[in-house]
Amino acid sequence: xxxxxxxxxxxxxxxxxxxxxxxxxxxxxxxxxxxxxxxxxxxxxxxxxxxxxxxxxxxxxxxxxxxxxxxxxxxxxxxxxxxxxxxxxxxxxxxxxxxxxxxxxxxxxxxxxxxxxxxxxxxxxxxxxxxxxxxxxxxxxxxxxxxxxxxxxxxxxxxxxxxxxxxxxxxxxxxxxxxxxxxxxxxxxxxxxxxxxxxxxxxxxxxxxxxxxxxxxxxxxxxxxxxxxxxxxxxxxxxxxxxxxxxxxxxxxxxxxxxxxxxxxxxxxxxxxxxxxxxxxxxxxxxxxxxxxxxxxxxxxxxxxxxxxxxxxxxxxxxxxxxxxxxxxxxxxxxxxxxxxxxxxxxxxxxxxxxxxxxxxxx
DNA sequence: GGGCCCAGCTTGTTTACCAG
DNA sequence: CTGGTAAACAAGCTGGGCCC
Numbered sequence: 001x002x003x004x005x006x007x008x009x010x011x012x013x014x015x016x017x018x019x020x021x022x023x024x025x026x027x028x029x030x031x032x033x034x035x036x037x038x039x040x041x042x043x044x045x046x047x048x049x050x051x052x053x054x055x056x057x058x059x060x061x062x063x064x065x066x067x068x069x070x071x072x073x074x075x076x077x078x079x080x081x082x083x084x085x086x087x088x089x090x091x092x093x094x095x096x097x098x099x100x101x102x103x104x105x106x107x108x109x110x111x112x113x114x115x116x117x118x119x120x121x122x123x124x125x126x127x128x129x130x131x132x133x134x135x136x137x138x139x140x141x142x143x144x145x146x147x148x149x150x151x152x153x154x155x156x157x158x159x160x161x162x163x164x165x166x167x168x169x170x171x172x173x174x175x176x177x178x179x180x181x182x183x184x185x186x187x188x189x190x191x192x193x194x195x196x197x198x199x200x201x202x203x204x205x206x207x208x209x210x211x212x213x214x215x216x217x218x219x220x221x222x223x224x225x226x227x228x229x230x231x232x233x234x235x236x237x238x239x240x241x242x243x244x245x246x247x248x249x250x251x252x253x254x255x256x257x258x259x260x261x262x263x264x265x266x267x268x269x270x271x272x273x274x275x276x277x278x279x280x281x282x283x284x285x286x287x288x289x290x291x292x293x294x295x296x297x298x299x300x301x302x303x304x305x306x307x308x309x310x311x312x313x314x315x316x317x318x319x320x321x322x323x324x325x326x327x328x329x330x331x332x333x334x335x336x337x338x339x340x341x342x343x344x345x346x347x348x349x350x351x352x353x354x355x356x357x358x359x360x361x362x363x
Numbered sequence: 364g365g366g367c368c369c370a371g372c373t374t375g376t377t378t379a380c381c382a383g
Numbered sequence: 384c385t386g387g388t389a390a391a392c393a394a395g396c397t398g399g400g401c402c403c
Contacts, residue, residue: 009397010397011396011397013397013399015365015366015367017367019364048395057396058395059395059396063396099372112375113374113375113394113395115374115395115396116378146364167398167399170364171365173364174364174365364403365401365402365403366401366402367400367401367402367403368400368401368402369398369400369401370397370398370399370400371396371397371398371399372393372395372398373394373395373396373397374393374394374395374396374399375393375395376390376391376392376393377390377392377393378389378390378391378392378393379388379390380387380388380389380390381386381387381388381389381401382385382386382387382388383386383387
């Protein structure tokens with residue numbers, strides 16, 4: 001992505017009527033209605049028709065938060081991590097933070113009538129986050145406000161807007177406030193961050209595919225680096241860096257963006273686990289994959305992917321546990337399991353529970 | 364300062380019309 | 384009846400003003 005290209009605000013001079021006290025619920029609702037609660041790509045025009053009765057500008061979800069692609073001369077909205085979270089989880093701040101990340105990351109894909117600037121529709125917000133929030137403010141989001149955004153935009157010749165500096169600045173400050181930008185300050189790994197990593201990968205791969213480029217798994221780390229994922233997803237830390245390696249292998253083994261298509265996952269299972277007896281899951285709720293070295297590395301995945309996740313070294317957490325998943329309990333269980341297996345193998349441990357505890361946490 | 368409304372622009376698509 | 388072209392229309396926004 002060329003940094004020197006124009007930053008166009010497009011319809012972000014409009015208001016979406018976010019309302020107060022409900023976060024980005026209207027976006028969540030638009031996605032659920034637009035997809036009719038099905039994890040299948042939907043035609044752009046069908047999405048519009050379905051959300052028409054919600055009486056909000058449909059191009060805000062479509063052109064700023066979701067991902068578009070064209071196939072056989074028809075425009076579709078992709079099923080990606082943001083759609084997955086909207087359709088499989090209750091609305092929560094976790095969704096809002098993921099949506100804010102999607103907005104700042106700013107990949108809208110391709111559609112037939114796309115105009116200049118719409119492929120990456122939020123370069124002004126993205127660069128505000130990178131240059132001001134991450135670099136200058138060190139993620140102290142208390143310093144974010146409309147005045148600061150406006151003066152940033154006025155200082156940037158790339159930002160092409162005749163009169164709308166103030167409107168864009170106030171709308172962006174408002175979006176950040178209702179969506180909870182301050183939560184992105186978290187130095188440790190949180191679930192929205194794990195989801196955001198998958199979303200970034202979906203969008204990077206999808207953007208390249210929409211414009212005719214294949215992406216090998218080997219190239220994902222460098223593409224991720226160049227995408228400014230780390231600058232856009234809160235303070236950097238060693239914990240996040242370690243987690244990225246594990247999560248990249250989980251993303252790859254689950255089939256990247258193909259993880260939402262059960263037949264593609266089934267094909268992957270037969271390749272990765274030739275002896276695995278495939279059973280149609282009797283429950284479509286997603287499961288959690290948690291990494292034994294750090295229980296904060298918890299990713300919801302489609303149920304069909306669980307055997308693949310285990311192959312990548314993750315443990316499966318059941319759906320009912322996810323809402324209340326407790327890091328301490330998980331560590332305790334892991335420690336007990338480790339002790340049990342030592343006892344079972346008739347090995348006398350010379351390690352104290354504390355030492356085992358450290359071992360099972362790794363890193 | 365956000366919500367709301369509307370005029371108007373650009374681009375793409377459909378229809379109308381005409382020559383051959 | 385066919386192909387080409389232009390006019391009409393519709394989609395998809397954008398900009399701006401007014402209100403509370």
